[in-house]
Amino acid sequence: MFFQCLNQWRQDKSGNVAVLFALALVPILVVVGAAVDMSRQVNADRHLQSAIDAASLAGARAMEDASLTDAEIRQIALNSLDANMTSAHDDVACTNSRVAIDRNAGTVRVTSDCTMATLIGGTITPHSMAVANGATSKANVTKLDLALMLDVSGSMRGSKLADLKTAAITAANTLIDPSTGDRVRISFVSYSTAVNAGIYGNAALGRPANDDRDRDGLNKVCVSERTGLAAWDDDDPGFNKWVGDDASSCPTSSLLPLTSNLSLFEREINKLTAGGWTAGHLGIAWSWYLIAPDWSSIWPSDSAPHNYTEPHTIKAVILMTDGQFNRRYERSQGNSNQQARRLCREMRDENVLVYAVAFQAPNNAKRTLRNCAGDESRFFDAGNGSELLDAYAAIASQLSALTIVD
Numbered sequence: 001m002f003f004q005c006l007n008q009w010r011q012d013k014s015g016n017v018a019v020l021f022a023l024a025l026v027p028i029l030v031v032v033g034a035a036v037d038m039s040r041q042v043n044a045d046r047h048l049q050s051a052i053d054a055a056s057l058a059g060a061r062a063m064e065d066a067s068l069t070d071a072e073i074r075q076i077a078l079n080s081l082d083a084n085m086t087s088a089h090d091d092v093a094c095t096n097s098r099v100a101i102d103r104n105a106g107t108v109r110v111t112s113d114c115t116m117a118t119l120i121g122g123t124i125t126p127h128s129m130a131v132a133n134g135a136t137s138k139a140n141v142t143k144l145d146l147a148l149m150l151d152v153s154g155s156m157r158g159s160k161l162a163d164l165k166t167a168a169i170t171a172a173n174t175l176i177d178p179s180t181g182d183r184v185r186i187s188f189v190s191y192s193t194a195v196n197a198g199i200y201g202n203a204a205l206g207r208p209a210n211d212d213r214d215r216d217g218l219n220k221v222c223v224s225e226r227t228g229l230a231a232w233d234d235d236d237p238g239f240n241k242w243v244g245d246d247a248s249s250c251p252t253s254s255l256l257p258l259t260s261n262l263s264l265f266e267r268e269i270n271k272l273t274a275g276g277w278t279a280g281h282l283g284i285a286w287s288w289y290l291i292a293p294d295w296s297s298i299w300p301s302d303s304a305p306h307n308y309t310e311p312h313t314i315k316a317v318i319l320m321t322d323g324q325f326n327r328r329y330e331r332s333q334g335n336s337n338q339q340a341r342r343l344c345r346e347m348r349d350e351n352v353l354v355y356a357v358a359f360q361a362p363n364n365a366k367r368t369l370r371n372c373a374g375d376e377s378r379f380f381d382a383g384n385g386s387e388l389l390d391a392y393a394a395i396a397s398q399l400s401a402l403t404i405v406d
Contacts (some may be wrong), residue, residue: 030345048050048092051084052110052135059108059159060098060137066181073289074099077110077118085114092116092131107314109136140184142312144175144399145258145305148188149289151321151359152251155272156405160322162358171318176262185258187239187303188288191283192276193327194247197223198254204289206242222250224329225282231333232346234292246329249276257290272393280325280365281339285316289349308350314402316353318395319344319372337368343380344372353399357382357391 031060035351037219059077062068068076077099085094094114101108111134148168156164172186189195197204201221202211212218224244235241254270289295297302306313325336333339346352356369366381380391 010024014170015092017329030379047116048085048094048131049133049135051081052112052133053137054084055081056108056110056135056137057101060106060139060302061111063101063106063108063139064141065179065326066183067178070101070103073101073108077108081110081112091382105227106139106141107136108139109134120384140312141308142314142402143183143310144185144314144316144402145291146175147290147317148186148397149287149317149319150188150190150191150272151280151283152190152253152272152274152276152321153192153278153321154282155323157279158274159385160274161274163388164320164359165269165272166385167389168269170314170389171365171392171396172262172265174393175400176260181258182302184234185260185303187256187258188265188269189255189286189290190232190251190253190272191279191286194222194224194250194276194279195282195286196250196252196254197221197243197286200255200257200298201243204237204243205245206237219254220250220252220399222247222398223282224279225285225333225339228332231304231339232342233290234294234350236294236297244329253277254310255286255290257299258305259303277327277334278321278323278325279336280319280321280326281336282327283321284340284343284347285319287319288343288352289314291317291352314353314399315351316355316399317347318355318392319369320357320359321365321369322359322361324362325368340368341371344374348374354378355395356380357388357395359388360384381394 055077055324057074058080062073062076078097081094081097085092092114093116094112097110097112099110114131114132127203148171150164150168168188175186176184198219198221201223202209202218204223205221207212210218214220214222224246226241226243228240228327230241236364237243251273253272256265259265289298291305293305293307299305308315325340328335334342348354355371357374357380358366358369359382361369361381370376370379378395380394382388382391
């Protein structure tokens with residue numbers, strides 16, 4: 001009986017499947033777990049890349065605010081990374097995240113080394129998986145060099161000059177704020193019968209800095225136009241390229257080289273006084289010189305214009321008159337209107353944006369200004385002080401749109 005039962009047990013194979021299944025279960029679980037972990041890793045990698053992209057972009061946008069320090073920009077980028085990773089993958093631990101800021105290149109690079117626990121980590125498979133990514137974003141740090149040409153001829157006396165001062169100061173305040181730092185700079189030149197180049201005049205005339213042959217002070221150096229080939233370009237002053245000295249009178253107010261100092265700009269604008277004729281071509285020439293790279297040796301180092309070819313750089317002038325250009329000099333190469341139009345063409349050939357504002361001006365002046373702008377969208381016809389303010393505000397708005405992120 002006993003041997004019969006033993007024989008039956010030996011021949012019974014009904015439990016083999018269970019044993020084999022038990023033996024196979026471990027590698028099956030490992031394979032399935034590995035497949036799931038691989039899928040989780042791919043998913044986590046995708047979310048990490050998205051979070052890093054957003055963080056680098058947040059850092060780049062922060063860099064556009066010149067009032068922020070590197071430490072503040074770095075923290076903004078890291079906060080963005082943490083927020084995006086927490087909301088997307090709370091099982092991913094990122095303990096080594098880095099932010100590299102390059103202000104010269106205008107870039108912010110974010111990198112992060114993260115880990116994620118495996119489902120069945122242990123002796124057979126790793127306890128965790130590595131996830132690492134990086135991204136670089138470029139800030140829009142567009143620079144603007146802007147020059148205002150301001151008519152202070154006799155017809156601008158009284159309320160017209162007051163309106164012009166208000167419009168210029170309002171435009172400057174639209175363009176410059178703490179976030180723009182020194183990447184947005186504005187300058188101006190006043191003109192009437194001629195241009196008063198002030199303390200910069202002797203250098204442009206090729207004279208010693210202390211030359212006061214007119215005995216009216218170093219702050220008043222009246223200049224006329226250049227002749228020869230130099231009349232139509234922005235080459236630096238030099239032999240055969242000095243500015244003219246034929247002007248016998250000019251405004252008491254001078255010019256202001258490029259600056260981001262709003263207080264200084266407003267203080268100098270408020271010094272403007274009116275009187276004299278209208279040598280518009282001289283105002284145009286000197287507005288170009290204020291933003292011309294070749295004139296860097298004339299201006300203070302902080303006012304040195306950017307190069308035309310410098311990436312993300314905009315050059316612009318705003319021309320303004322209330323009257324016909326009616327003053328020329330003995331050595332002139334054409335009347336004031338003819339010279340003005342050619343100078344404007346030469347400026348536009350250097351990709352300078354030319355805006356023009358006619359302020360209660362006659363038709364002849366409007367035609368010259370329209371021609372100078374070269375584009376109807378950059379010409380403004382102001383019939384009163386309110387329209388003048390609107391014109392400058394519109395121009396400032398257009399230029400601001402060019403210096404912010406798309």
